[in-house]
Amino acid sequence: MASPTVERAAEPATPTDTLLELDRLDVRYGGVHAVQELSIRVRPGETVVLIGANGAGKSSVINAIMGLVPAAGGQIRYLGQDITRSSPASRARAGIRISPEGRRVFAHLSIEDNILSGGYTLSKAKRDEALAWMYEAFPWLAARRKAPAGTLSGGQQQIVAIARALTASPKLLLLDEPFLGLSPVAIADTSAAIRLVQERGMAVLISEQMARPALKLADHGHVLRTGTLRRSGTVAEIRDLALSEDYL
Numbered sequence: 001m002a003s004p005t006v007e008r009a010a011e012p013a014t015p016t017d018t019l020l021e022l023d024r025l026d027v028r029y030g031g032v033h034a035v036q037e038l039s040i041r042v043r044p045g046e047t048v049v050l051i052g053a054n055g056a057g058k059s060s061v062i063n064a065i066m067g068l069v070p071a072a073g074g075q076i077r078y079l080g081q082d083i084t085r086s087s088p089a090s091r092a093r094a095g096i097r098i099s100p101e102g103r104r105v106f107a108h109l110s111i112e113d114n115i116l117s118g119g120y121t122l123s124k125a126k127r128d129e130a131l132a133w134m135y136e137a138f139p140w141l142a143a144r145r146k147a148p149a150g151t152l153s154g155g156q157q158q159i160v161a162i163a164r165a166l167t168a169s170p171k172l173l174l175l176d177e178p179f180l181g182l183s184p185v186a187i188a189d190t191s192a193a194i195r196l197v198q199e200r201g202m203a204v205l206i207s208e209q210m211a212r213p214a215l216k217l218a219d220h221g222h223v224l225r226t227g228t229l230r231r232s233g234t235v236a237e238i239r240d241l242a243l244s245e246d247y248l
């Protein structure tokens with residue numbers, strides 16, 4: 001079968017302004033070729049979305065960037081360094097953090113312990129500073145900080161998962177399907193939380209199949225289908241394809 005055509009809008013060649021660069025990334029699970037020669041870039045402070053249906057390969061890309069699944073080919077560069085074979089812990093120390101698909105908060109731990117679990121290597125002063133910012137940004141977190149995270153709604157758990165990823169002030173935040181299973185109100189709350197992250201100057205890479213809310217947050221985006229890029233460009237350039245078919 002012929003490979004689908006990749007429509008690629010012209011990107012300015014500014015490699016020195018690049019935070020993360022995937023260069024022909026491949027991810028395989030045995031015989032399943034989940035991600036095929038994927039090349040994308042995230043600049044400092046930029047928000048990029050990766051739109052695709054179930055099984056398109058979004059989680060595989062996010063997990064490969066965090067080092068949670070190995071790259072079968074290609075290169076992952078971060079701040080100009082090849083991190084393709086680095087451990088997840090060293091990537092976290094370098095400033096990459098993930099809010100995984102399904103949030104995965106620790107249901108029996110308190111909200112505060114969940115948030116602090118993202119910053120266990122920090123000094124007490126830094127952790128207190130992170131908590132203070134989080135509680136100012138999300139006052140309801142402060143009010144319920146001793147409550148088990150498992151008692152929260154899906155939307156609230158998503159915000160805790162984002163807060164946990166933010167404790168160490170990462171340079172790059174990876175959000176894997178942050179809107180999955182959320183109500184419209186919870187999507188709006190999660191979007192507001194992501195905007196606060198953006199205001200602090202962090203770069204964000206969002207994988208989503210709910211294109212509409214994700215596109216509202218992004219500068220650039222990519223449409224992924226069965227592991228390959230179908231279109232890349234500004235949000236305006238990818239909008240029609242991202243919103244079409246069964247991505248919603």
Ligand SMILES: Nc1ncnc2c1ncn2[C@@H]1O[C@H](COP(=O)(O)OP(=O)(O)OP(=O)(O)O)[C@@H](O)[C@H]1O
Binds near residue numbers: 029034056060
């Ligand atoms: N651990 C695994 N073992 C085998 N195949 C896998 C594994 N994880 C993912 N896959 C396959 O890789 C492909 C891409 O999956 P991936 O989870 O990356 O897609 P996705 O776009 O994140 O989808 P979803 O929205 O369902 O999470 C799919 O065909 C999936 O079945």
